[in-house]
Amino acid sequence: MERQEDIRVKLEKLEALFARGATEGERAAAGAALDRLNTRLHEASQEAEVELKYSLPDAWAVRIFVALCRKHDVKPYRYPRQRRTTVTVRVQPIEFEQTVLAEFHTLHSELVAYFRDTVDHLIADAMKSDGDDKDLERPQIGR
Structure with a gap:
């Protein structure tokens, strides 16, 4: 299957040919x-919808993801007993x-x-520290 961009380029060329077609036969063929x-x-734009499941790292990511889905008219959902950070959508994957x-x-x-x-x-401000954990040592057990 050809990519949509390739088909669009061909369409533009054919439209130009149709517009300047010298004979009736050329215009009919174009x-x-x-x-x-x-x-x-x-047909290419009507790709089959599939169910995609996303496991997001935290509640903030879930909120952003759900808001974007709704903005683009995609209905997110969750099955019973799924984690709060899991969101499922039924969409055309590429789009x-x-x-x-x-x-x-x-x-x-x-x-x-x-x-x-x-x-x-x-x-830095409240705790007056940099919070750097590079110098942490392993505890010595049994000594």
Whole structure:
């Protein structure tokens, strides 16, 4: 199956050929080819929906993910007895990855950076420490 971008490029070329077609036969052939490509493009965009399960690291990530799903008209759900950090969606995978997941990864990395900076600031100001754990030693058991 051809990629949608390739089909779109062919459609543009055929539309240009159809518009400047010198004879009725050329225009008819270009029109028929346009119809076939439009059908293929429509079929390619109607990829089968599958159920995808996402296990997210924390409640904040879940909230962002659910909000983005709803923003893009995707209905997230959870089966009984699933963890609170598990979210399931029924979507077309390629389209979902290009829209919702791309936006989620960007927003989640921003959230993690914000939390890291906030915690570092609180440790430095309130506790007068850097919180560095590199110099921690293992306890000596039995000595």
